[in-house]
Each structure stands twice: as structure tokens, then as C-alpha cells.
Amino acid sequence: MAKERKKIEFQKVDDLPPMVQSQRSMAANPTGSWRNLKPVIDLGQCIQCTICWKFCPDAAIDWVDDNPVINLDFCKGCGICAEECPKKCIAMVKEGK
Amino acid sequence: MKKVMMGNHAISHGATLARVQVIAAYPITPQTQVVELLSEIVADGKLKAEFIKVESEHSAMAACIGASSAGARAFTATSAQGLALMHELLHWAAGARLPIVMADINRAMAPPWTIWTDQNDSLSQRDTGWMQFYCQSNQEVLDSVIMAYKVAEKVLMPVMIVLDAFSLSHTYEIVDLPDQALVDKYLPPFDYKYKLNVSDPHTYGGLTTPDWYMEFRVKMQEAMEQALGVIKKEAVEFEKAFGRRYDPVEPYMVEDADIVLVTSGTAASTARFAVDQMRQKGKKVGNLRMRLLRPFPFADVREHLKNAKKVIVVDRNISYGYHGIWAQEVKSALYGHSKVPVFNFIAGLGGRDIFPETFVNIVNQVKKMKRPDQELYWVEVKR
Amino acid sequence: MKPTLPLEELMSPGHLACQGCGAGIAMRTTLKALGHDTIFTFPACCWTVIDGPFPYSCLEVPLLHMAFEATAATASGIKAAMNALGKDKTTICGWAGDGGTFDIGLQALSGAAERNDDIFYFCYDNEAYMNTGIQRSGATPYGAWTTTTPVKHFKKELKKSIDDIVAAHKVPYQATASVAYPEDLYKKLLKAKDIRGFKFIHIIAPCPPGWKARPEDTVKLARLAVQTGIFPVFEVDGGKYVQTMKTPNRKPVLDYLKLQGRFKHLQESDVADIQKMVDTRYAELEKRFQGC
Numbered sequence: 142m143a144k145e146r147k148k149i150e151f152q153k154v155d156d157l158p159p160m161v162q163s164q165r166s167m168a169a170n171p172t173g174s175w176r177n178l179k180p181v182i183d184l185g186q187c188i189q190c191t192i193c194w195k196f197c198p199d200a201a202i203d204w205v206d207d208n209p210v211i212n213l214d215f216c217k218g219c220g221i222c223a224e225e226c227p228k229k230c231i232a233m234v235k236e237g238k
Numbered sequence: 239m240k241k242v243m244m245g246n247h248a249i250s251h252g253a254t255l256a257r258v259q260v261i262a263a264y265p266i267t268p269q270t271q272v273v274e275l276l277s278e279i280v281a282d283g284k285l286k287a288e289f290i291k292v293e294s295e296h297s298a299m300a301a302c303i304g305a306s307s308a309g310a311r312a313f314t315a316t317s318a319q320g321l322a323l324m325h326e327l328l329h330w331a332a333g334a335r336l337p338i339v340m341a342d343i344n345r346a347m348a349p350p351w352t353i354w355t356d357q358n359d360s361l362s363q364r365d366t367g368w369m370q371f372y373c374q375s376n377q378e379v380l381d382s383v384i385m386a387y388k389v390a391e392k393v394l395m396p397v398m399i400v401l402d403a404f405s406l407s408h409t410y411e412i413v414d415l416p417d418q419a420l421v422d423k424y425l426p427p428f429d430y431k432y433k434l435n436v437s438d439p440h441t442y443g444g445l446t447t448p449d450w451y452m453e454f455r456v457k458m459q460e461a462m463e464q465a466l467g468v469i470k471k472e473a474v475e476f477e478k479a480f481g482r483r484y485d486p487v488e489p490y491m492v493e494d495a496d497i498v499l500v501t502s503g504t505a506a507s508t509a510r511f512a513v514d515q516m517r518q519k520g521k522k523v524g525n526l527r528m529r530l531l532r533p534f535p536f537a538d539v540r541e542h543l544k545n546a547k548k549v550i551v552v553d554r555n556i557s558y559g560y561h562g563i564w565a566q567e568v569k570s571a572l573y574g575h576s577k578v579p580v581f582n583f584i585a586g587l588g589g590r591d592i593f594p595e596t597f598v599n600i601v602n603q604v605k606k607m608k609r610p611d612q613e614l615y616w617v618e619v620k621r
Numbered sequence: 622m623k624p625t626l627p628l629e630e631l632m633s634p635g636h637l638a639c640q641g642c643g644a645g646i647a648m649r650t651t652l653k654a655l656g657h658d659t660i661f662t663f664p665a666c667c668w669t670v671i672d673g674p675f676p677y678s679c680l681e682v683p684l685l686h687m688a689f690e691a692t693a694a695t696a697s698g699i700k701a702a703m704n705a706l707g708k709d710k711t712t713i714c715g716w717a718g719d720g721g722t723f724d725i726g727l728q729a730l731s732g733a734a735e736r737n738d739d740i741f742y743f744c745y746d747n748e749a750y751m752n753t754g755i756q757r758s759g760a761t762p763y764g765a766w767t768t769t770t771p772v773k774h775f776k777k778e779l780k781k782s783i784d785d786i787v788a789a790h791k792v793p794y795q796a797t798a799s800v801a802y803p804e805d806l807y808k809k810l811l812k813a814k815d816i817r818g819f820k821f822i823h824i825i826a827p828c829p830p831g832w833k834a835r836p837e838d839t840v841k842l843a844r845l846a847v848q849t850g851i852f853p854v855f856e857v858d859g860g861k862y863v864q865t866m867k868t869p870n871r872k873p874v875l876d877y878l879k880l881q882g883r884f885k886h887l888q889e890s891d892v893a894d895i896q897k898m899v900d901t902r903y904a905e906l907e908k909r910f911q912g913c
Contacts, residue, residue, distance in 0.1 A: 198645030220837030304698025
């Protein structure tokens with residue numbers, strides 16, 4: 142299932158399907174702009190428990206090569222990962238300007 | 239094969255021949271025989287269909303919407319309060335572009351409770367986007383169910399088959415049941431291009447901003463406009479296949495008529511009988527039966543009323559604070575095209591009988607007037 | 622450590638859920654259990670908006686949006702069609718909020734349960750009509766502030782016992798779940814997938830704006846709801862009650878209530894009342910867990 146980032150633009154009535162039918166993924170909508178705080182993971186302390194990954198409501202943590210990687214395009218900065226981390230090795234830091 | 243049957247059973251047989259795949263219905267007098275016979279037909283294995291015994295009419299339409307969205311041919315039937323309960327979802331089925339077919343047995347709205355016929359229930363739904371076919375015989379009812387699926391699946395808009403309570407639903411007439419093989423040839427299986435499909439997943443009916451909502455509504459109107467042409471073409475195709483012809487309107491002796499009655503449902507057959515009687519007395523009267531409410535056959539109405547000196551629309555319904563609904567539709571179609579005076583008579587509400595004499599009296603009353611001096615005239619009301 | 626749930630996502634990021642949305646976790650976990658051969662229908666609810674506007678969607682499975690009251694009936698219709706079309710292996714799910722389940726959707730739910738239609742019915746419960754701006758529902762607990770139960774008239778009615786209502790229909794399978802215990806939900810769904818008939822899954826899904834709680838506390842609240850006995854997590858499999866997340870030393874309800882602004886106005890006596898209500902209900906359930 143490709144998660145295309147393409148934005149779709151319709152030009153006119155005849156471009157549309159007969160009824161409201163989705164055409165593309167919401168992966169075209171980078172919700173990273175929502176956050177004020179961003180999670181920073183100290184991989185040195187991380188025990189790869191997968192807890193942060195499983196609780197993210199936005200599927201914005203990827204599990205890559207046995208490590209969590211925050212997808213900053215989409216992370217809304219809710220802080221659940223930091224709160225649930227058993228090692229408390231995720232810091233929520235203020236977004237830079 | 240010719241059989242004697244009630245209108246409700248004509249619906250059941252029509253749905254069976256149309257090979258409906260999902261039926262979801264809730265009983266209401268006088269529709270109950272439709273679903274009772276269908277239950278038997280399904281139980282006997284004569285129709286391979288899933289029959290959901292829903293717990294309300296709103297759920298009946300919801301289940302039909304779910305089923306049709308998944309690509310199955312869906313069917314339901316109801317009346318009056320049941321149709322009114324479905325109202326929200328009638329808008330939904332049309333907006334979702336689902337070719338659902340429903341039979342509405344015209345029953346008068348409560349309060350007070352009534353089980354007899356008038357047309358307020360179906361006419362109140364005329365803005366929802368459903369096509370509406372008004373029938374005058376059990377043969378027409380059965381044939382209409384089959385035609386309805388053909389048309390609906392071509393243009394992707396739902397269809398309501400409308401028939402009078404008791405005068406048609408419970409009246410036994412001779413009906414010719416076409417061969418299943420002939421029907422299969424005329425009506426292929428439903429192949430819905432936009433069905434819910436795990437191999438090609440989409441979301442249907444999502445939030446749509448003012449940027450695009452209107453364009454989708456344009457498409458619905460265009461589908462209805464296209465439907466008029468499709469219905470006319472299918473009338474010819476159906477006649478070729480089955481030998482019976484159903485045009486959007488049915489003119490009777492209108493070409494040289496001074497006064498033309500405009501009627502629908504079983505009242506139209508009574509009107510034709512009265513026309514014959516009046517013609518024998520030398521009165522030049524005609525009748526125009528309205529079969530199609532939506533899409534409205536503007537051109538046909540203008541054409542068949544162009545020679546009339548007076549038009550009398552006899553409505554078995556009323557829009558309170560205005561007048562009869564068919565009269566509104568006809569007047570609006572004639573505006574700018576004809577200055578013929580249109581008289582509106584309201585008759586037969588709540589199932590009160592309409593007799594041939596009713597029409598004779600109406601015509602006599604109108605003969606005395608140059609133009610209407612009231613917005614509407616009540617027929618045979620006890621004062 | 623290996624992830625306890627499949628890695629594959631059937632839900633993309635970029636959706637419109639609030640920060641810390643419990644309903645987001647619920648859907649994500651559910652999709653991992655049910656997989657691609659699944660069709661959803663939603664009523665009007667938060668997820669109507671979360672999925673995204675036309676022409677986008679965040680789900681990788683087909684979804685039919687439908688009217689508010691109609692979830693269970695719509696799902697029944699989809700299932701009937703899929704059976705008629707010979708596609709009876711596909712899992713059909715109604716996915717509704719508490720409004721569309723406890724209140725306006727209750728009739729359709731009861732009808733489908735009574736008919737034992739072969740569908741999943743999920744209720745993600747954030748305890749109020751959140752999508753329309755936090756108005757009270759039949760699922761709103763005693764004591765809660767909502768916009769229609771302001772502080773001076775906080776909700777005095779008890780939360781409707783939807784699990785008992787569904788159980789009265791004698792459905793083959795029902796369960797409660799919490800977004801704090803995704804593995805428990807996952808396991809239940811894998812089992813339930815193979816059960817034919819009506820399956821009801823009631824998931825507590827905390828809502829930061831509606832509960833006036835910090836977004837980062839969503840999972841903590843979903844855990845405390847269970848640990849205090851306020852939202853016991855169990856399943857009823859063929860009529861047999863089994864508590865799947867055991868709570869031997871229940872925490873005091875205050876631990877849960879104090880983290881939510883919607884309970885801020887409660888007096889000590891109110892909290893004591895709530896404790897008593899929870900204890901009574903929990904004792905009732907305990908009897909069923911013990912097979913009585």
C-alpha cells in the first residue's frame with residue numbers, strides 16, 4: 142500500500158467520480174506542523190521495548206532496524222511516547238523557530 | 239405465464255424476476271404482503287437472496303445502502319410512516335449514487351391513523367433525488383420493478399415504484415409473468431464499478447468542503463437529466479422484449495380535447511373511463527396520465543397539453559399552504575410555454591373513493607369558469 | 622525486543638485526530654488484528670473527521686460513511702451483500718462512538734444483535750458527543766462536566782451499562798478493552814474473527830480535549846480506568862464472563878479522577894459516591910467472573 146504524498150487537484154465536474162470516493166492517502170497531509178513540542182529519543186538509553194511505537198495514535202513512530210524513529214513530518218507532539226517510555230529516555234523539547 | 243395476483247404480489251414477483259440479492263424490509267400495512275411473499279420465495283429457494291428482517295424502516299434503508307454499496311442488488315418496500323422514517327436515508331441513497339429500488343405503497347400520512355391511499359407520502363420525497371414511477375396496474379408494477387433496476391444501474395440513481403394502497407396493492411388483476419430467461423436477457427447482473435472492494439479500498443461519503451460539494455450535486459442533476467433519455471430508450475427496449483410499453487406520460491384523447499385532465503395512479507384509469515363517458519355525450523375531454531414524477535418529463539407535458547383550452551390537475555395529495563403537488567409541477571412546466579388556465583382539484587385524500595362521476599362533476603364545474611378563481615378546489619367534501 | 626503487534630500499518634499518519642487521541646490508538650490496534658480483508662462503516666462520530674476530507678482517507682481498507690443511527694444496520698446490509706456475492710470471508714465492522722452506540726444508534730445495535738448478524742460492532746467510547754463539541758451522552762459517567770452538563774448541573778445519571786444491554790441479547794462474543802492494553806485487544810480480535818455471529822467490542826478511548834486532560838496522559842488514563850475498576854476489561858464468550866486484565870488491588874478512583882479537568886468540580890463527598898458506585902458495579906461483575 143503506497144502512501145503517496147501527492148496532492149490531488151480536480152479542475153472540473155467531469156474530473157470527479159460520480160460520488161464522493163477517496164482518491165489518495167492522508168499521508169499527503171503533514172501534521173508535523175501541529176506540534177509545539179517534539180520527542181527526542183536518547184537511543185543510548187533506549188531498550189527497544191516497542192512501547193512508544195505501539196501507542197502512537199498517529200503511527201508517527203517507525204520501527205527501523207530494531208529502533209524507534211520519530212517521523213517528524215507527522216508527529217503531533219502529543220507526548221504519549223515520552224510519558225509511556227519505561228526508561229524515560231524520550232524528552233519533549235520545544236520546537237525551534 | 240398469466241396469473242391473477244394482487245399489486246403487492248406483483249412487486250414480490252418483479253423483485254424475484256429482477257434477481258434482487260439483498261432484501262431488507264419492515265412490515266407496514268398495506269405493504270406486508272410484499273415481504274411475506276418474498277420471504278416464502280426466498281425460503282423455497284426460488285430466489286437466492288439474503289433477507290434481513292430489520293427492526294425499522296430507517297434500518298431497512300440503511301441495510302439497503304450498505305448492501306448496494308457492496309455491489310449487491312438491493313430492494314425494499316414501505317408506505318407512509320415507514321417512508322417518512324427513511325427520509326434522511328433517501329437523501330443518502332441518492333447522494334451516494336446507489337441504484338436501490340423501492341416500492342412505496344401510497345398510504346396517507348398520520349395523524350390521524352389511516353391505512354388508505356393518497357400520495358402525500360411519496361410526493362413529500364420528491365426533492366431527495368429518487369426517480370419516481372407512478373403505476374396504474376399490477377402489470378405495470380411488476381414491469382416497473384424490472385425496468386427500474388435497468389435504469390437505476392445505468393444512471394446510478396435510486397428508483398421508487400409507487401402504487402395506490404388497496405386500489406392497487408390489494409386488488410387482484412391478471413398479470414403476465416415474463417419468463418425468467420427473458421428478464422435475464424433484458425436485465426444483466428449488477429456490476430457496480432464503485433463497490434466496496436478490499437482489493438481496491440476507497441472511502442465513500444467523506445467530508446466535502448464547499449469547494450466540491452456543489453459539483454457532486456451537479457453530477458446528480460446531470461444523472462437525472464440523463465435518466466429521462468434512458469427511461470425513454472428503455473421504454474422502447476422493454477416493449478421489444480416483453481411487448482408492453484411504458485412512456486413517461488400516457489396521453490388519452492388529448493389531441494383534440496378542449497379540457498385535459500391530468501391524473502396519476504389508479505385515478506388515471508378511472509379518469510379514462512370518465513373521458514369515454516363524456517366523449518359519448520359529445521364533450522371533448524382527454525386525460526394525461528403522469529407516470530414519471532422524477533425526472534420530470536417537461537417536454538412531454540408541454541407537448542400533450544399544447545392544444546388544451548383548459549387543464550384540470552386532479553391531485554390525490556396536497557402541500558398545505560399551497561395546493562396540489564402535481565398541479566405545482568405541471569404549472570411550473572407550462573410557465574413560459576403556455577398560458578392555458580390550470581385548475582387544481584384535490585380529491586380522494588385518505589383513500590376516499592374517486593368515481594367516474596367525480597371527474598364528470600369536476601369537468602362540469604370547470605366548464606362554467608373561464609379561469610380558476612381559487613388556488614384549489616376541494617372535491618366532494620362534506621360542508 | 623520484537624514488537625508485540627504486527628509491524629504493518631493499515632492506517633496512515635496525517636489524519637485529523639487531536640493530539641493524544643485514544644480513538645486513534647484503538648483503530649490502529651484493531652486494524653493490525655483484522656488485516657486487509659476488512660470493510661468498515663462509520664456513523665457520524667470523531668472518526669468521520671479523523672479519516673480526512675474528500676478526496677483523502679487515512680485507511681487502507683474500504684470505508685462506507687453513513688448516517689448517525691444506522692451503523693449496525695448498515696454493517697448488516699454490507700455483510701448480507703458480501704454473503705450474496707460469495708465473499709463471506711471478509712470481516713465487516715461497524716465502528717461507532719458512544720453517541721452512535723449508546724444513544725441514537727442503540728435501536729439498530731439491538732436489532733443486529735438480536736438477529737445475530739455476523740458482524741463486528743466496535744464502540745470506541747470517549748464518554749460524550751465529542752465530535753460536536755463535548756455534549757453529554759448516555760455514556761458520560763456520573764459527575765462529569767460536559768457542555769450540556771455544566772459544573773452547576775454536572776451529570777447525575779449513571780453511565781448506561783451498554784455491556785449488560787448487549788449481553789441481554791445473548792450474543793456469541795462481546796468484550797471490553799482499553800487502549801492502554803493493545804495486546805489484550807489484539808488477542809481478543811484474533812479469536813473473535815473466527816466466531817460467526819454478532820461480536821461487540823467496547824473500547825475505552827480517552828479524549829484529551831473532552832476529558833480536559835493532558836494529551837500525554839491518554840494511555841495512563843486508559844490504564845487507570847481499568848486499574849480502579851471503573852472500566853473493567855473482560856470478555857463474554859458464549860455467555861461466560863472472563864476478566865482478561867485482572868485488577869487484584871484496585872486503585873482508588875481519585876487517582877483517575879484527579880487527572881481530568883472534567884471532574885475538577887467534584888467535592889470529597891462526590892468522589893466518595895463515585896467510589897461506592899464503582900465498588901458496587903465491580904462486585905456485581907466479580908460474581909460473574911467467578912461463574913455465579
